[in-house]
Amino acid sequence: xxxxxxxxxxxxxxxxxxxxxxxxxxxxxxxxxxxxxxxxxxxxxxxxxxxxxxxxxxxxxxxxxxxxxxxxxxxxxxxxxxxxxxxxxxxxxxxx
Amino acid sequence: xxxxxxxxxxxxxxxxxxxxxxxxxxxxxxxxxxxxxxxxxxxxxxxxxxxxxxxxxxxxxxxxxxxxxxxxxxxxxxxxxxxxxxxxxxxxxxxxxxxxxxxxxxxxxxxxxxxxxxxxxxxxxxxxxxxxxxxxxxxxxxxxxxxxxxxxx
Numbered sequence: 001x002x003x004x005x006x007x008x009x010x011x012x013x014x015x016x017x018x019x020x021x022x023x024x025x026x027x028x029x030x031x032x033x034x035x036x037x038x039x040x041x042x043x044x045x046x047x048x049x050x051x052x053x054x055x056x057x058x059x060x061x062x063x064x065x066x067x068x069x070x071x072x073x074x075x076x077x078x079x080x081x082x083x084x085x086x087x088x089x090x091x092x093x094x095x096x
Numbered sequence: 097x098x099x100x101x102x103x104x105x106x107x108x109x110x111x112x113x114x115x116x117x118x119x120x121x122x123x124x125x126x127x128x129x130x131x132x133x134x135x136x137x138x139x140x141x142x143x144x145x146x147x148x149x150x151x152x153x154x155x156x157x158x159x160x161x162x163x164x165x166x167x168x169x170x171x172x173x174x175x176x177x178x179x180x181x182x183x184x185x186x187x188x189x190x191x192x193x194x195x196x197x198x199x200x201x202x203x204x205x206x207x208x209x210x211x212x213x214x215x216x217x218x219x220x221x222x223x224x225x226x227x228x229x230x231x232x233x234x235x236x237x238x239x240x241x242x243x244x245x246x247x248x249x
Contacts, residue, residue, distance in 0.1 A: 019149050019221035020233040065236075069219075072154035088151065092236035095148070095155075095179060095220025096132055096191055096211060 011035040011083045013046070018090035024060050034083060043068055043087060044077040065092050097121075097167040099175040101159045103150060105182040108192050113176055117194045120174035128203035130193040130211050136186035142227040148181045148190070151219040155179075162213040166195070169209065170202035177210065179220065212243040 012031040022028045032050070034041045051058045060066070069088040070079050081087055098120040114127055134146050163175045174196040184190060191214070195206040216236075225231040 016151075018151055018219065019223070023233075069151075069154060072151070072157060074217075088154070090151070090219060091221065091233065093216065093219050094222045094234045094236055095150070095218050096215035 013081050013083065013085045013087050015046070015050070016086060016088040018088065020091050021060060021066065021089055024057055025054075032087075034081070041081050042077065043070065043075065043079050043081060046081060046087060047077060047089075061089055066090070067092065097172050097174065099160070099163045099167065100177075101156055101163060102176075102178045103152075103155055103159075103181060104178065105180060107180070107189060108178045110189075110192060110194075113178065113192055113194055117174050117176050117196050120176075121196065123198055124173050124196045125198045126200040126203040127194055127196045128200070128207035129195075130191070130207050131189055132191035132211075134184050134186050134188045134190060141230075143186050144225045144227045146184045146188075146225070147223040148184060149221045149223070150179075150181050155219050158218045159214060162210055162217060165213070166206045166209050170197065170206045172197045172202060172206050175206065175210070177214070179214075179218070181220070209247055212240070212247060215240045216244050 011034045013034060014029060015032050016029045017025055017027055032046060037045055039045065047061050051061060067090050068075055068077060070081055071086055110129060110131060114129065117127055118124055136143055159177050163177060166172060166175065172195055176194040178192040180190050193207050193210050195203045195210065197203040222234040223231060224234055
């Protein structure tokens, strides 16, 4: 599943997963290549491709309570992503 | 206002942190503290340990953001927040908030505001393991969302 950063080239983003999502999907961080996307890439598009190209566990990314951050700022799934960005998916936070 | 934020595996001393807070500014007349502790009865079963995961970088920034908002809302002289990560045991300290001001009310309010927002915004996740060996990720609580809403009215 993990593409290498080099293979993904200049048009890659880093996808990060945390906590229960990290465990359920068996990955904490990987590169994702945007070059195959024709339209302006958004979180929603990346998520759709991730779900389509992995097993059904990855539907967990669609759960209503999944939080999204791009470059460590919380966004919704309409946010655009571009090469070099860091896109994170995580469950509701439980610190304190 | 001077603020310091630390995310660390290391334990902290409330006394030492309050002494540090006092040195951040002149004119301090009040310090409000909150200390969060690992409860020993997560469910009806005894808790063996807790693992705290975070998002390095984003966690620190999101706490800084909450701290700055508190500083804009109240007249505060110093804020210190420490949050632990890694493996903790029942009774261990998890989080320290110290808020210093000239008078008590803004220290109380600032401290409550910071904790309420930290719990709903800062990316930390708790995984609990029971004595039975069962482990699970802690769910977010609706009460924590309601606690934040009271600051928005």
